[in-house]
Each structure stands twice: as C-alpha cells, then as structure tokens.
Amino acid sequence: MSEKKENKSDITRRKLLAGLAAGTAALALPLRDANASKWEEYFRQHFKRLSKEDLKQILADMSRDLSKEYDKDAKVEATPAMDGVIFAYALDVSRCIGCRKCVHACAKENNLSRNPEVHWIIDLKFKKNVRWLNFEEGERYYNPQLVPEKGHFYLPIQCQQCEKSPCEKVCPVGATWKEPDGIVVVDYNWCIGCRYCMAACPYGARHFNWGKPKIPKDELNPDMHYLGNRPQPKGAVGKCTWCIQRTRKGRYTACVEACPVGSRKFGNVMDSKSEIRYILENMRVFTLKEELGTHPKFFYYFSLGSTIKDLSHD
Amino acid sequence: MIDAIIKLLKTMFGGSTPYKIWLAFLLLVTAVGAYFVYIQIDEGLIATNMRDQVSWGWYIANFTFLVGVAAAAVVLVIPAYIYKYKPIKDIVLIGEIMAVSAVTMCLLFVVLDMGAPEKFWHLIPFIGYFNFPQSILAWDVLVLNVYLALNLFLVFYAIWKMYKQEEYNHKLMWPFILFSIPAAISIHTVTAFIYAGLGARPFWNAAILAPRFIASAFCSGPAFMLIIFQIIRKRTTFEISDKALLKISEIITFAMAFNLFLLGSEIFKEVYSDSQHIAALHYLYTGLHGHDRLVPWIWSAMAFNLTAFGILIIPSLRKNFTTLNIACVLIFAGVYIEKGIGLVFPGFIPSTMGDIYEYFPNTLEIMISLGIWAFGLLIFTILTKIALAVKSGELRCSCTETKSR
Secondary structure, eight states: HHHHHHHHHHHHHHHHHHHHHHHHHHHHHHHHGGHHHHHHHOOOOOOOGOOOOHHHHHHHHHHHHHHHHEEEEEEEOOOOOOOOOOEEEETTTTTTTOOHHHHHHHHHHHOOOOTTOOOOOOOEEEEEEEEEEOOOGGGGSSOOGGSSSSTTEEEEEEEOOOOOOOHHHTTOOOOEEEEESOOOOOOOOTTOOHHHHHHHOOOOEEEEEEEEOOOGGGGGOEEEETTTTSOOTOOOEOOOOOOOOHHHTTTTHHHHHOOTTEEEEETTTTTSSSSSHHHHSSSSOBBBBBGGGOOOOOEEEOSOSSSSHHHHHH | OOHHHHHHHHHHHHHOHHHHHHHHHHHHHHHHHHHHHHHHHHHOGSSOOOOSSSSOOOHHHHHHHHHHHHHHHHHHHHHISSSSSSSHHTTTHHHHHEEEEEHHHHHHHHHHSSSSSGGGGGGSTSOOOOOOTHHHHHHHHHHHHHHHHHHHHHHHHHHHHHHHHHOOHHHHHHHHHHHHHHHHHHHHHHHHHHHTTTTOOOOOOOOTTHHHHHHHHHHHHHHHHHHHHHHHHSSSSOOOHHHHHHHHHHHHHHHHHHHHHHHHHHHHHHHOOOGGGGGGHHHHTTOOOTOOOHHHHHHHHHHHHHHHHHHSSSSSHHSHHHHHHHHHHHHHHHHHIIIIHHGGGGGGOOOOOOOOOOOOOOOOHHHHHHHHHHHHHHHHHHHHHHHHHHHSSSSSOOOOTOOOO
C-alpha cells in the first residue's frame, strides 16, 4: 500500500472512530481538562499514518503549546532521515573514565524528567580481570566523585539501535520502529504503556515514565523532534534516539559532545571516509550480548591495549 | 417484560442472608479497589512498586495465574461433551461461568497495568494499529477476547434455552463447543509464549514454559472448581454427584504429577549446566548476593504442591473430602505463588544489566488486585445464581406457549 493511499483511508477512519468512540472515551478521559486539543491528541493517529498536512498542524500546535507552557520559543520538528545515511556508534572502553557527564548531558538535551529522575544512559563499573562482562558483576551505583578508580573500567550502555530489535517486534500497537537511518524511535502518543518492549530489551535501554515527567521551565531544550526529545506523556516508554533532533541535522549527539576523553564516536557508516567507518574497519570492535542476534549498531572497542592481560596492568 | 426483569434482579440480588452478606462484601472490596484505581490513574504507575528494572509485577502475575484458571474450564468441557460423561455434563455450565469471570479479571489486570489505559483503542484492528502477527501480546489480546466471547455465548445460550424451557440446538452449539477446546489451550499457550519468546530473559526463554503453564493450570483451576462445587452443593438444592468431583480430582492428580516432572526437568537443566543464566533461579530458590525476598515464598509453594500431591496419589485420601479439600487449597495457593510471584518477578531479577531491585507489591497494588478479584467473584456469584435458579425452575419464562419437555 502506498503512503498516500494509506493516509487517505485513515482520514475516514479517524472520522468514523471519532463518532464511534466519543461516548466510550468520555468515561476514560479526565473530564476536568478536556478541551479541543486534548480530544485531538486522544484521537490522533499513529505517526506513520499522519498525512503531511495533519503532521504540520500537529507540530505547529505542539510548538505553540510548549512555548506557552515553558515560556520560551520552543519548536517541535519531524525532520526525516537523510538519504544514504545509516548511523552507527562506537565507544572506546579503554578511555572511558566513568564520569557520567554523558548521562547528564543526555538528560538535559533530551528533556528527560528531573523528578522522578529519568536517564537514558546507564554506566556500569567493572573490576578489571574478574569475570569478563558478566553484567551481574557490574556496579551501577558507584560514587562519581571517585572516578576513575584504579583496577576498574567503565561501560556506558544506552539504546544499541539493534538492526533486529526485539522491542519493535513485540510492541502490540507498533508504537516503536526502526527508521531508515537505523534509529529506533517511539511514538510517545501512540504507546499504550504495556511495557512489553522493556521486558524484551536485552540492554535495559527502554525507560518508562512512571510518573508525570517534570522539567524546570528554564531548563527545557527548545529544539525538539516529535520522535525524539519532546517532553513525553506520563505512562509512555522513552529511549535514546541518538539525539535524532541533532543528528538528522548533521550535528553530533549530546553524549558525544559531552565526553571529556573522546571515548564516544558517532557517524554515518555509509560514508567510507567517516571516523566511525575507520573504527569499524580497523579496531577489534564487539557488541553486547551478540548471542541474542539483535545486531546492535552500537559498538565497543579498546584503543589502548586489546587484551584482558594488558588491561589488568594499570 | 418488566416483570421478567424484576424477577431477574430479584434472583441476582435476593436470597439468604449469607448470600446478601457475601454480595455486600464483594461490592465493598470492589469499591475500595476502585478508589485505589483512581489514585493510580491520577498519579501514574509510579504509585506502584514497579520500576524500570522490574517493569511488570503483581498485576501481570495475577493475570498469568488467572489465564490458567480460565483455561481450566476445558477440563470439564472435554469429559462433558467429547466423552459425554453425564456427572460432569451437569456442571459444565459452572465451569464456563468460571472461565467468563476469570477472563474478565485477566482483561482488567492487563488494562490496569497499562500506562495509558485510555488509549486501548490503539489495539482495535483497523481503527488502531494492531501489530499482528508479530507481537505475541497482540495474539493474546485476540485469543483472550475470542475465548471470552465463546464462553459468554455458551453460558448465555444455555441459560436462555433453560429459561424458555426449550431443547438445546446441538447443531448450533457443537462448533462453538469444539472450538472452545483449542481456544482454552491457546490462551494459556499464547500467554506462556509472551514470556518464552524473549531472548533477553533467560529465566523465561525456555521451550518447557508453555507445557508447564498448561500443567499447572490444570491443577489450580480444577482445584478451585472442586471447592466451589462443594459450596454450591451445600448451599443450594443443586445436585452435584461425588462421581463428578472425584473425576476432577483424578485429573488434578495427573496434572500435578506432570507439573512436578516438568519443574524438575527445568531445575535439572539449569543447575547441572550452571551457566550465567542460572542467576534468576538462584535468586528465587536460594537468594542472590544476600537478596532473598522470594525464597520463603517459593519454598512454601513447593511444600504446598508436594504435600497436595502426596494426598492426591493416595486413593483413600483423595476420596476423603476433608483431605481432598486440604489438597485443593494447598494447590491453589501453591500454583498462585509459583505462577505469580515465582514466574514473573524473577524474570526481572537480576535485570538484563545485572541490577537487583527486590520488587514486591505495595498496598496500592494489593488493594487494586483484591478489588479485581472481588469483582470477578461478583460476576461468578451472580451468573451462577442465575444459572442455578433457571436450572431449578425457580426462574422460568412465564410465556403461555411454553413447550413441554
């Protein structure tokens, strides 16, 4: 079915639904803040089924509402994937010092809830020369004041943007999918919050908005993407999108920019002259939980010392 | 017409004092549950103890257990309709009513576990975006609703025909009855596949899971029925023969033997191969790195199931209703703990990234669950009351052109 055809039939579908479901929905919706835009939001179709005009209208409305709410000039866009671009990420484990600057830069850039605190990157501390990457041996709640600690290495983990992503497969409403540039995104408005994707993700990369996300007014990042860093609704699942709002405009992700030791590398694997391509071709890279066949596009490697033995001598 | 409705309402809500107290009690618990549902919807799921590390908890545990109870109706349907075993045919209707109530509870548990339950319409095929056949959850939504519809039809058709004092139309019923058998197996198989299909969770990612689900369901569901049948027999004029009850107890015995065998096979495989994947099993049975919250629960469940099995395999104890009832209560509790706490929680502990978050439901989760259970029992009680009234002739169509039997 062509895109256009699908969109056309959806408009009639939406009208039909609006008529049919208005009665039932009245019971489910909190009536005290029911107004026209709430109803539009409630009956809004899946992102991939929105017509160009509808999407334009939604983005304009959303930008206006967020500007008002946060008292600044906010803009929500839906920049599509660039032709001939497939993103990949590589992280130099031997350089990472576990400072968690990436974790906080990510939260700020992506308008993640400060209270309750939501992070899209976790960082694990491992003892060198103990059991190699047995995640059970990793320590998540280490003291950031002490890094880097002797005899330890650090492994930051975020969405691995799997080629064969289990989260996409299990979602009962198709609210999460892989874009042409390889980024796995979520339509936060379409997500029903069943959290099956969280059970299916082998990397703990999907994070739920258990409560209503709160972002201080002056801390909102006003440059937003519909499938990326816009403030998410309560009860929806969110995840790292490799800063889709930045990278689709040729910028680096916030975590790449924040890393003080340059351990984070990002780029277009289709570009044979890119840094990421050089790393993939020349370094001994590995992926996490390879045996699960998820084919992550997030690679890890060691630029300093490539054997466990090397690592154990500080 | 109005007379008939008044009569129906009188049957539903009227009756002996214990019956009225029972109804009032169920309504009260449902109302308390509803109050906590309001709090949860207002605050979000943060009001529960679930977090990113353990993203499914008590609700999904109850859901999983109740799918088993619902599927167990088939334990009556097969002997009643396929083998035309008369003693069970008399009571199969109650089994179908139990299926209706249990599936309703399942659906409530799933809906209340959703972060955005009001967006349920996204799941409706064509209007929403039903990710079928990729998502096993989509399969589950489908089979559960089909199973509910089937049983609703069978229950209401049977009650209606008895009310009109007409004969069943066997040609009409037969395809529905036949279809309800694979449908019952399918709801529990698909529910097992929700877990078994996840490579990320070694504790669930086992081929044995679906057979284990079916085996344990054929223990817990019939155990529940056995007790309910005895209560009905005692409290009403409805006759249920010992033969029917003993047949059910035999089925439970076989199912429990199979259930314990499968459990043993699973434990052997994990313990002997002793790979990294054993962490969750360690957490459940022995505790992991000093975290052992579930250990007393799972060993109690194990003791319950083994004791019950001991009672069931000795014919003199199985045929004695006192010991049989003890076995039934033990099995119900044992499987509830095993399928609920013992299956869902350790799938997340340790988490995929090695975190240990010792989840246990909080007051709100327990109150909401109790509310759903009370609501389910309310449906079961009222439907059973109507069915028995119709069957005994207390509630009959007063139309003059009644056909004589």
